[in-house]
Amino acid sequence: MPGEFDFIQRFLACFPRARVPVGPGDDCAVLAPSRGALCVTTDAVVEDVHFTRATFSPADIGHKALAVNLSDLAAMGAAPRWFVCALALPRDFPVRELSALGRGMAALAKAHRIALVGGNFTSARELSVTLTATGELSHPPLTRAGARPGDLLYVSGTLGDARLGLKQLQAGVRRGSAVRRQRRPEPRVALGRLAARFASAGLDVSDGLSQDLGHLCAASRVGVALELDRLPVSPALRAALGLEQARMEALRGGEDYELLLAVPPARAPAFERACGRSAERVTRVGVLTRERQWKIRDAAGRPLTPPDGFDHFARSSRQIQADD
């Protein structure tokens, strides 16, 4: 039976040695940030809350744990730098699965040039992975609070796919682009750094567009006029649900890990050109308003009430209900 020390060695072996004053192995990591400000975030993925072991491979779990943290760094416009990783593992967790989890995490870490500098192991009834990640800022941070009435609202990529992927996994489907979006979200790190030069506010969409847009509006003390028929939906979501229902699912979403950005109208053309040059897909979906209320209209001009987003402590949040 491998001990805690074997687990640490196996996990660390998946990652290159971090080039920092003190890395894994001491009581703390010691880091030497450059002169810019440091962004710090933490997020966990927990068995049966964010994934199940029947539907996610260990590598998927490792990838997703880092991806959700990188998405927070992206949302601030930060360049990823260092992270620590706290793992809670069932006592009988196979060492080869730990290595696979580490390799899934390390591949994404390499792609985004973020280094593992420390962590912790504990035994637990359920598997969970809690990361604290840092990034450096070369611009002022892109907070939720800077948007002004009249700013244009953009969203990256497509929405609703991860929610469809979750429903497909629950129904026994194991392949396809929506399932991939659920298991392997791709944080929009490059877009966040680009957007920090143009946007007045931004955040990543983890709990669903309608909920997270509410956070941006509340923090910036603005309302929004959202055009439902502009919401970007993938061919897969459209094929699965039809266009109208696909747009409703895009609005409700969850685990999209796209960026929602407010851009002052004077900077919007340059922002769109910069996105075009960098092959970053963004779609203008609405405008922020002085009246602090929501106006969502469907293609026929009918007003809609925003659906609820994901809430860990709401009664129905442990999984998406069959009739949901």
Ligand SMILES: Nc1ncnc2c1ncn2[C@@H]1O[C@H](COP(=O)(O)OP(=O)(O)O)[C@@H](O)[C@H]1O
């Ligand atoms: N236990 C906590 N202690 C301090 N701050 C917290 C805690 N939990 C959440 N927050 C803060 O509340 C805000 C909302 O949390 P959350 O919805 O998890 O954000 P995100 O979607 O960016 O992960 C974040 O700024 C987060 O840092």
Ligand SMILES: Cc1ncc(C[n+]2csc(CCOP(=O)(O)OP(=O)(O)O)c2C)c(N)n1
């Ligand atoms: C087994 C399982 N049940 C439910 C979900 C759906 N789900 C879990 S967490 C979540 C929202 C985002 O997670 P959260 O921890 O709130 O991220 P944060 O907002 O802190 O970035 C959703 C839609 C899932 N992915 N897997």
Ligand SMILES: [Mg+2]
């Ligand atoms: Mg969080």
